[in-house]
Amino acid sequence: MKIAILGYGTIGSGVYKIIQQYKTKCIHDLEVVKVFDQPNKKNKLEIITSDIDDILGDSTIECVVETMGGIHPAYEFISAALANGKHVVTANKAVVAAYIKEFVTLANKHNVRFLFEATTGGGIPWLAGLNKAKRVDSINQFYGIFNGTSNYILDAMTKHKKTFDEVLRKTQVLGYAEADPSADIDGYDVQNKIVISSAVAFDSIVNMDDFLCYGIRNIKKEDIEYFEHKHYVIKYIGEAIKTQDTYEAFVMANAFDYDQVEANIGLNFNIVTLYGRSIDSLKFYGQGAGRLPTANAIVQDIVDIETLQTAYDFNLDVSLVYQAMQKNSYVLRYKDKIENNDIDYSNKFEDYYYNHTKEITADQLRSITNDLQLDQLFVVKIANYKG
Amino acid sequence: MKIAILGYGTIGSGVYKIIQQYKTKCIHDLEVVKVFDQPNKKNKLEIITSDIDDILGDSTIECVVETMGGIHPAYEFISAALANGKHVVTANKAVVAAYIKEFVTLANKHNVRFLFEATTGGGIPWLAGLNKAKRVDSINQFYGIFNGTSNYILDAMTKHKKTFDEVLRKTQVLGYAEADPSADIDGYDVQNKIVISSAVAFDSIVNMDDFLCYGIRNIKKEDIEYFEHKHYVIKYIGEAIKTQDTYEAFVMANAFDYDQVEANIGLNFNIVTLYGRSIDSLKFYGQGAGRLPTANAIVQDIVDIETLQTAYDFNLDVSLVYQAMQKNSYVLRYKDKIENNDIDYSNKFEDYYYNHTKEITADQLRSITNDLQLDQLFVVKIANYKG
Numbered sequence: 001m002k003i004a005i006l007g008y009g010t011i012g013s014g015v016y017k018i019i020q021q022y023k024t025k026c027i028h029d030l031e032v033v034k035v036f037d038q039p040n041k042k043n044k045l046e047i048i049t050s051d052i053d054d055i056l057g058d059s060t061i062e063c064v065v066e067t068m069g070g071i072h073p074a075y076e077f078i079s080a081a082l083a084n085g086k087h088v089v090t091a092n093k094a095v096v097a098a099y100i101k102e103f104v105t106l107a108n109k110h111n112v113r114f115l116f117e118a119t120t121g122g123g124i125p126w127l128a129g130l131n132k133a134k135r136v137d138s139i140n141q142f143y144g145i146f147n148g149t150s151n152y153i154l155d156a157m158t159k160h161k162k163t164f165d166e167v168l169r170k171t172q173v174l175g176y177a178e179a180d181p182s183a184d185i186d187g188y189d190v191q192n193k194i195v196i197s198s199a200v201a202f203d204s205i206v207n208m209d210d211f212l213c214y215g216i217r218n219i220k221k222e223d224i225e226y227f228e229h230k231h232y233v234i235k236y237i238g239e240a241i242k243t244q245d246t247y248e249a250f251v252m253a254n255a256f257d258y259d260q261v262e263a264n265i266g267l268n269f270n271i272v273t274l275y276g277r278s279i280d281s282l283k284f285y286g287q288g289a290g291r292l293p294t295a296n297a298i299v300q301d302i303v304d305i306e307t308l309q310t311a312y313d314f315n316l317d318v319s320l321v322y323q324a325m326q327k328n329s330y331v332l333r334y335k336d337k338i339e340n341n342d343i344d345y346s347n348k349f350e351d352y353y354y355n356h357t358k359e360i361t362a363d364q365l366r367s368i369t370n371d372l373q374l375d376q377l378f379v380v381k382i383a384n385y386k387g
Numbered sequence: 388m389k390i391a392i393l394g395y396g397t398i399g400s401g402v403y404k405i406i407q408q409y410k411t412k413c414i415h416d417l418e419v420v421k422v423f424d425q426p427n428k429k430n431k432l433e434i435i436t437s438d439i440d441d442i443l444g445d446s447t448i449e450c451v452v453e454t455m456g457g458i459h460p461a462y463e464f465i466s467a468a469l470a471n472g473k474h475v476v477t478a479n480k481a482v483v484a485a486y487i488k489e490f491v492t493l494a495n496k497h498n499v500r501f502l503f504e505a506t507t508g509g510g511i512p513w514l515a516g517l518n519k520a521k522r523v524d525s526i527n528q529f530y531g532i533f534n535g536t537s538n539y540i541l542d543a544m545t546k547h548k549k550t551f552d553e554v555l556r557k558t559q560v561l562g563y564a565e566a567d568p569s570a571d572i573d574g575y576d577v578q579n580k581i582v583i584s585s586a587v588a589f590d591s592i593v594n595m596d597d598f599l600c601y602g603i604r605n606i607k608k609e610d611i612e613y614f615e616h617k618h619y620v621i622k623y624i625g626e627a628i629k630t631q632d633t634y635e636a637f638v639m640a641n642a643f644d645y646d647q648v649e650a651n652i653g654l655n656f657n658i659v660t661l662y663g664r665s666i667d668s669l670k671f672y673g674q675g676a677g678r679l680p681t682a683n684a685i686v687q688d689i690v691d692i693e694t695l696q697t698a699y700d701f702n703l704d705v706s707l708v709y710q711a712m713q714k715n716s717y718v719l720r721y722k723d724k725i726e727n728n729d730i731d732y733s734n735k736f737e738d739y740y741y742n743h744t745k746e747i748t749a750d751q752l753r754s755i756t757n758d759l760q761l762d763q764l765f766v767v768k769i770a771n772y773k774g
Contacts, residue, residue, distance in 0.1 A: 018523065018665055025700060026522040123666045125519060132512060135413040135690050136405065136683055261672070264651050271670075278405055278679035279510045283658075285648070285670035292665035296523055303522050307697045313412060 001030055001306050004055040006077055007068035008037040008048065011091050011118070014295030015065055016045075019302075026303045033061060036077075056080050063305060065298055066090040075099055082106040082114060089301040091118035091294055097192035097208070100199050101316045115301035115312075120193040121146065123293025124286040125300070126272050130200045131312050137276030139201040143239030143385060144272030145265055146193045148288040149176045149184040150216055150236040152268040154224075154253075158233060159266075163221050176268060176289075186215035187251040190238040194249050201274070202242050203318040210322035211240075211249035212362050214369075214379045219253065222338045223378055226354065227255050227331075229345035233263035234380060246323035248362060254383040255331065262383070273385070281386060324362035329382045331356050332369070336376040388417055388693050391442040393464055394455035395424040395435065398478050398505070401682030402452055403432075406689075413690045420448060423464075443467050450692060452685055453477040462486055469493040469501060476688040478505035478681055484579035484595070487586050488703045500698055502688035507580040508533065510680025511673040512687070513659050517587045518699050524663025526588040530626030530772060531659030532652055533580045535675040536563045536571040537603055537623040539655040541611075541640075545620060546653075550608050563655060563676075573602035574638040577625040581636050588661070589629050590705040597709035598627075598636035599749050601756075601766045606640065609725045610765055613741065614642050614718075616732040620650035621767060633710035635749060641770040642718065649770070660772070668773060711749035716769045718743050719756070723763040 003019070005012045012035070019030050034055050035048045055061055056077075064081040066088060068074050074095045081088050083106060090096060096103070096116045107114035117127050133139055145151050149171055156167040168185070171177040183189040191208040198206045216236050227234055232255035240249040256263040261283065265271045270288030275281050287293035335353045342352055349356025357365070369379060390406070392399045399422065406417050421442050422435045442448055443464075451468040453475060455461050461482045468475050470493060477483060483490070483503045494501035504514050520526055532538050536558055543554040555572070558564040570576040578595040585593045603623050614621055619642035627636040643650040648670065652658045657675030660668050674680035722740045729739055736743025744752070756764060 014665075022523060022665070024522060024525065124669065125516060128519075129512060132515075132687065135411060136409060136686050138411065259651050259653075261648060261651050264646050264648050266646075276683070278401075278409070278683040280674045280677075280680055281672075282511065283670070283672035285668075285672065287667045290667075293667055296663070296665040299523050300519065309696060310694045 001063055002033045002061050003030060003063045003065060003302065004034040004036065004061045005032055005065045005067060006036040006055070007066065008035050008045070009067065010291045011294050011298070012037070012065070012067035014291040015067065015298050018292070018295050018299050026307065027299065029306065030302060034058065052077060056084055061086060063087040063089065063302060065302070066092055067298070068092065069094070071095050071098060078103060079106060082110055082112060085110050085112055087113040087305045089115045089298050089305070091298055093119040093189065093192040093196060097195040100196065101205050104314070104316060113305050115304065116196065117301050118294045118297035120196050121270050121272055121284065122148070122286070122288040122290060123296045124270060124272065124284045124288065126284050127197065127200050129282065129284050130197065130274055133274055133276050133279055133282060134201065137278055139274050139276055140243070141239070141241045142197055142201055142272065142274045143237055145235055145262060145270050146190045146238045146272065146288065147184055147236060148268030148270055149181070151265065151270070152176055153185070154216065154234055154236060155266045157219070157221060157224050158228070161221065164219055185217050187213040190236070190251045194238045194240050194251065198240050198247070198249070199316055200312070200314065201240070202247065202320060203314045203316055204247070204320045205316055206240070206247055206249060206320060207322070211251070212366060213251040214253065216253050218376050218378045220338060220378070222340050222343065223333060226343055226345065227380070230349070231258045232256060233258050235262050235265070237383070241326060242320060243325060245319070245321060246325065247320040248322060248324055248326060250362065250381065253378070253380045255380050256383045260383070275386065327359035327361055328384060329357055329359055330365055331380045331382065332372070333378040334372055334374055336374060388450055389420045389448050390417060390450045390452060390689065391421040391423065391448045392419055392452045392454060393423040393442070394453065395422050395432070396454065397678045398681050398685070399424070399452070399454035401678040402454065402685050405679070405682050405686050413694065414686065417689060417693065421445065439464060443471055448473060450474040450476065450689060452689070453479055454685070455479065456481070458482050458485060465490060466493060469497055469499060472497050472499055474500045474692050476502045476685050478685055480506040480576065480579040480583060484582040487583065488592050491701070491703060500692050502691065503583065504688050505681045505684035507583050508657050508659055508671065509535070509673070509675040509677060510683045511657060511659065511671045511675065513671050514584070514587050516669065516671050517584065517661055520661055520663050520666055520669060521588065524665050526661050526663055527630070528626070528628045529584055529588055529659065529661045530624055532622055532649060532657050533577045533625045533659065533675065534571055534623060535655030535657055536568070538652065538657070539563055540572070541603065541621055541623060542653045544606070544608060544611050545615070548608065551606050572604050574600040577623070577638045581625045581627050581638065585627050585634070585636070586703055587699065587701065588627070589634065589707060590701045590703055591634070591707045592703055593627070593634055593636060593707060594709070599639060599753060601639040603640050605763050605765045607725060607765070609727050609730065610720060613730055613732065614767070618645045619643060620645050622649050622652070624770070628713060629707060630712060632706070632708060633712065634707040635709060635711055635713060637749065637768065640765070640767045642767050643770045647770070662773065714746035714748055715771060716744055716746055717752055718767045718769065719759070720765040721759055721761055723761060
């Protein structure tokens, strides 16, 4: 199968490397014939073109791999490729979360495949796992650590007693976090992944404006220590729950007992859990980002196309209304400046700095935090997952 | 597709329940038309038969699900079903580990499928995950908690300070452990799973007589406490490593740092990890046994057949020679009777009761433990996995 790659950055060049260098039976018949990017000195691939029509207009190219990121022109290129009868594989979570229904409809119309495993959980076969579980069970809940950069930050703060800013700068130097880290630490990245996972799990497009999203930008060293004294570890979690015709979702810090699996996921790893009626809980763990793991997920999608694996059977026609039903306890730090000596670690969760709510709904929590409107507010859910 | 189930015990009745009651799109066209079992009063299924030829001779039955366990007559029934052009799905790890090459060859010859996801890791899509990873990476190592009963025992001993015998009796009452618990606590169950996983991962039949297998029958409450003082948690691990034309494998207790993922896997859950060149480490976690999770794995295999998913592409023709190459440190308790007061927890691993080896090979370990020949010997590997 002849393939074109759009974008020759970290992920695009990783896909090229795997297809060129790994000679497994499944990859054997794949051939990258064009790469869309700006030619530059570093990058002397002969197959590079800066004219997208060299690819869209070439009827021998059966599969387009989009790794450019961002909404435009990715949206236009994906749409045109599908409309021209080419399979599309993408790692671009923003454009998929925004246009998944349109892309799936277009792919169905032109009898081609639209696959996006690499958007969510990097190299982890998470969307494939969800889709497979759904064949037998109906899936009503999933949750997990969906963002490697924020996990790296929280893990380093916990293990090495560093401040948020110290660790953030280090992740930027390492290339994990962008110069503008907002997507990772304010939750937009996880919001996109919740929308994409919900599409596969629930066959429904949920609206990320509906559900609660609290970032971890305000977390302090003292917060980590405070929860540590109570045997909790802070992790940044996305989750969604479906009940009949309604759903709710959360993106926020969660406090896990130190001996729960999620509490012990280190570095930039991801772990994601689904629940099914007969399967109970299934967890998938691995590299949630990075050049080769993400490229691996893309190549897996290409191999699915090449080996004629059955297409995802979803129409995205289930309509779910947002409704806050789950009751949870939350801990809010509502003082801006912490004098560490004043924290009373012996109190369960009532303190000059910290307030532990009763079991309340997301709407009640939203109302409380809206009233507080503190710039430095930090909100944590007490994790209470089944398994 | 018309299906017959052989054996109507825990697993067989679970498969029947899922197919009858779960009405997902994928299950919709499945129909159980015959069950092979002894009729009894409790069990008044009209479709039950005690004559296997009612099933093997019925050309409308396309798929046979074997859930009887044991080698005979499972071996004969599976062989006859495949030879009669029927797909076979089984949960029977003993017969698969012993005859996998013969069954795969027979299935290929008759152009039918032989699937066995439920044999290893219960409801976890582990073999499918291995097979998928192998499409892109070559897989050279896997390890994990493959046995739920022994994990339940170790977890309860660790969390509730119970003795081995107390917990074993409880698992027998709960129905987790058989009256003869040998398969679970002496390692035969995990040996079978290593053979089956190696077939999928390495395309090779390894011989379980080659590799080291130490049970956990001799573990004492004091052992758990001893390792706990050193921040270790004991888990029962199976693993295999391939290097070019050689392999080695281990089934034995491992000591994990308390903040490693494996150390925090509770109850009867399983977790299994594979390594690939581009994917790095992938972990799969879930119910490793139990009625509905195991039945779920069987139904997943049936759905793969029904939806014409591509068959496992393996010939089992890779020949691997056993060779002890990995160097590890081990802790041996070589005194039979422990006076808890005499244990010096402050020593790193040198003690009247415990001996910490240097980095030695499996052959060196085997030689040491053969020389000791203590009935009550307990051997633990210091876990040192990449991730």
